Amino acid sequence: MSSSLAQSPRTSRPRYAPQMSTVPEELVADILSRLRVKTLMRLKCVSKPWNSLISNPNFAKLHLQKSARDPHLTLMWEHPPSSYKDFYDGYISVVPFPLQRLLENPSLTIAKDHDFRFQHKDCDQVVGSCDGLLCLVGYSGAGYSLRLWNPATRVRSRELAFFGIPVTPPRSSVFKFAVGYDNLTGTYKVVVAEFFIDDPEIPLESMVRVYSTGGKGWRDIESFPVVPVHPLRIGLNDGAYLNGTLNWLAVCDSPVDYDWDVVTADQLVVLSLDLGKETYNQLLLPRGFEEVPRVEPSIGVFMDCMCFSYDFKRTHFVLWLMKEFGVRESWTQFLRVSYQDLQLDQLQYQFRLLPLWVSEDDDVLVMAKGSDAQAILYNWRENTLGFALLKLLISEGHLFCLLYRSAT
Numbered sequence: 001m002s003s004s005l006a007q008s009p010r011t012s013r014p015r016y017a018p019q020m021s022t023v024p025e026e027l028v029a030d031i032l033s034r035l036r037v038k039t040l041m042r043l044k045c046v047s048k049p050w051n052s053l054i055s056n057p058n059f060a061k062l063h064l065q066k067s068a069r070d071p072h073l074t075l076m077w078e079h080p081p082s083s084y085k086d087f088y089d090g091y092i093s094v095v096p097f098p099l100q101r102l103l104e105n106p107s108l109t110i111a112k113d114h115d116f117r118f119q120h121k122d123c124d125q126v127v128g129s130c131d132g133l134l135c136l137v138g139y140s141g142a143g144y145s146l147r148l149w150n151p152a153t154r155v156r157s158r159e160l161a162f163f164g165i166p167v168t169p170p171r172s173s174v175f176k177f178a179v180g181y182d183n184l185t186g187t188y189k190v191v192v193a194e195f196f197i198d199d200p201e202i203p204l205e206s207m208v209r210v211y212s213t214g215g216k217g218w219r220d221i222e223s224f225p226v227v228p229v230h231p232l233r234i235g236l237n238d239g240a241y242l243n244g245t246l247n248w249l250a251v252c253d254s255p256v257d258y259d260w261d262v263v264t265a266d267q268l269v270v271l272s273l274d275l276g277k278e279t280y281n282q283l284l285l286p287r288g289f290e291e292v293p294r295v296e297p298s299i300g301v302f303m304d305c306m307c308f309s310y311d312f313k314r315t316h317f318v319l320w321l322m323k324e325f326g327v328r329e330s331w332t333q334f335l336r337v338s339y340q341d342l343q344l345d346q347l348q349y350q351f352r353l354l355p356l357w358v359s360e361d362d363d364v365l366v367m368a369k370g371s372d373a374q375a376i377l378y379n380w381r382e383n384t385l386g387f388a389l390l391k392l393l394i395s396e397g398h399l400f401c402l403l404y405r406s407a408t
Contacts, residue, residue, distance in 0.1 A: 265292050283328070356375070
């Protein structure tokens with residue numbers, strides 16, 4: 001009998017088996033970069049080359065670019081403490097999920113996951129997101145500890161930095177944190193602004209420090225030249241990251257305890273911190289913005305652009321996009337929609353609409369109303385409306401939302 005016919009079926013290779021070595025690595029990387037993170041984590045076990053490829057930082061950047069059209073929403077749930085110990089261990093949970101699921105199932109029910117409770121992560125709050133990572137801050141009597149956490153992989157870094165505070169501070173102050181990526185050095189940077197609140201009648205003083213991953217400690221940089229809106233409130237105007245910059249809506253020539261009713265449109269600017277140069281720029285708002293609304297406007301990132309949104313005369317919601325960052329003439333009015341079309345009571349003007357995401361065909365805009373557990377699905381081409389109620393399997397609590405991209 002021919003030796004070729006006598007081969008054991010255990011050792012012979014089927015003729016139809018693919019030869020992965022013949023597939024260019026660039027093509028494999030392109031295909032894998034289109035998959036979701038959970039799938040990639042499983043595929044790391046296929047072979048050592050795939051594990052090495054998926055773990056490569058360059059692949060992570062490629063995957064981040066491809067995931068721009070599949071952002072995730074993180075709901076931060078502040079639930080009542082079940083015990084006295086919870087006051088110190090943290091009683092906040094996060095619930096990440098892809099926004100695409102809202103369109104597929106508006107009556108979305110999200111189950112609790114105890115792995116996402118903050119008390120298991122030595123932190124008290126989320127202070128920002130960058131490249132699919134959330135920056136977590138934990139407070140102790142000695143200061144603040146900071147970590148980066150990837151909700152998609154559930155991997156949390158070791159303590160990234162510790163920001164110490166004196167036992168008896170010489171001045172009364174509050175702290176706000178933000179995180180971003182420095183494109184020049186390829187490092188993440190945490191920015192902390194300390195606002196001194198000794199005298200509410202004088203212009204707000206601040207001290208700003210920066211910590212770089214791989215650095216040797218905190219460094220002082222120039223203080224804020226203008227006053228950010230809501231400088232003393234956590235969760236509002238915390239710094240929007242875009243293309244190597246952190247950005248805050250700010251008021252020029254104003255004390256910390258300013259009266260919003262007397263602020264003029266000319267006083268409002270976008271304060272932008274270049275993380276590479278560690279210098280500030282003041283970006284002007286759209287020329288069409290001429291009247292300050294009763295509720296403070298918001299800035300953020302939408303469709304990879306700086307966005308500026310506000311209430312107009314309690315009748316319309318207006319959204320602008322800065323198509324070319326830093327160029328005032330590039331502001332473009334993206335949306336102007338009446339509250340009547342959105343089926344919202346225009347008399348309830350003490351709410352904010354937060355633009356979250358637009359569908360791939362640019363038809364459906366997803367927005368959140370303030371801190372409600374409700375998303376608005378608005379099709380502006382057909383002027384149709386839908387609502388998605390984000391139901392958590394909880395009895396009570398409070399919801400906050402933060403948009404981020406899923407990353408490996």
